[in-house]
Amino acid sequence: MPSAIPLPANLVQTGFFDVQATLDGATYTLQFGWNNRLSCWFMQVRNEEDTDLLCGDARVVVNWPLYLYLTGRQPPGLFYFYDTTGQDQDIVNAEDLGQRVQMQYWSEAELAAG
Numbered sequence: 372m373p374s375a376i377p378l379p380a381n382l383v384q385t386g387f388f389d390v391q392a393t394l395d396g397a398t399y400t401l402q403f404g405w406n407n408r409l410s411c412w413f414m415q416v417r418n419e420e421d422t423d424l425l426c427g428d429a430r431v432v433v434n435w436p437l438y439l440y441l442t443g444r445q446p447p448g449l450f451y452f453y454d455t456t457g458q459d460q461d462i463v464n465a466e467d468l469g470q471r472v473q474m475q476y477w478s479e480a481e482l483a484a485g
Contacts, residue, residue: 373451373477376401378469386465389421394446395479399425405465412468416445433461433472447479 374394382388386405391398398419403412412431417424426445429437437450452474454460462472 373475373481376450376474376476378403378474380466380469382469384466391419392476394476395448397446399446403431403468410464411462412465414450431462431468431472434459436477446476448477448482451475451477 376390376392378390379388386407388403390401390403392401393399400417400419400421402415402417402421404415405412413428414431414437415424415428416426429450431437431452433452433454435452437452452468452472455471455473460471462468
């Protein structure tokens with residue numbers, strides 16, 4: 372079963388926030404930024420100390436597996452964002468993330484198990 376990664380709804384209002392998550396035994400800093408022009412969130416994956424960019428600017432899309440293949444140092448699993456209403460509606464405004472749209476992580480072992 373995938374792991375839920377809680378997103379702080381109160382920080383979403385700022386348009387930029389970080390979340391630390393332990394994924395497949397390593398801790399990462401996930402940075403989220405809202406793009407007003409495109410009306411969407413982008414996510415970066417950084418090392419635990421937030422000093423090294425591992426994967427940059429992946430667009431957050433509902434019901435689409437987000438594999439990150441940039442440096443070889445990213446988490447080995449995949450990120451998945453889903454609509455909790457079951458309507459599979461993509462993000463419409465910044466406040467959707469962490470409320471209607473939640474995040475999961477599928478570990479390397481879960482992906483291998485199929």
